[in-house]
Amino acid sequence: MAEDMATLEENFRRQNKSCFILGASGETGRVLLQQLRQRKLFSKITLIGRRRLFEDSAQENLAQEVVDFEKLDDYAAAFQGHDVGYCCLGTTKAKAGTEGFIRVDHDYVVKSAELAKAGGCSQFHLESSKGADKSSSFLYLKVKGQVEADIEALGFNRYSIYRPAVLLVDRQESRPTEWLARKFLSSCSFMFPTMSIPIDVVARAMASNTVLQPEQKSEILENKAISALGQSAAK
Known part of the structure; x- marks a missing residue:
């Protein structure tokens, strides 16, 4: 699997594709960005997004578009020219x-997908x-279910929906009870892969x-399925 994935990724790189990420300031989006840049x-x-995440806009192969989600039609240009779209907004x-x-979770996401589709995006990951x-x-x-259906109706060439269970991530602002719950679920995640899943596994998948x-x-x-794909990608 690792060898096949390496070959697939190398072939994909040669196509010089571009992508956008919605929700890169969130937990999953942040780790997804790290994965995409690393690979x-x-x-x-x-x-x-609503704000710039990096001061240095000249970072290699990285661009930032600040938009007003209440007036997305005014920012249609931000969604043009991308091959792949990722949405971790919520x-x-x-x-x-x-x-x-x-x-x-509905209006911003669906409108963004509409603009992306109109702008030439062929692959959307939600x-x-x-x-x-x-x-x-x-x-x-x-x-969540309505968003899935509304985006499917847009007719992307490829549309992938990810339905993770409880997301395991360390938040600095979390309360002690939340920390204990995550520790318990984390210890069970490999034995019971339907209960929870680490953020980095979702991003890798x-x-x-x-x-x-x-x-x-x-x-x-x-x-x-997310867990299996994410864990195999780490090997």
């Missing part, structure tokens, strides 16, 4: 309220959530899956 899969990576109801959560279902009675899962050629135009990777 040098793209000739250019563009970060699209918030929570606790942080943004019900309307704010829907606006960020970080969603375990249990996403547009028919769910739970707001979070319903919104998204990067690795980019160079693979799935049989179907659209695909959904549940937590177990």
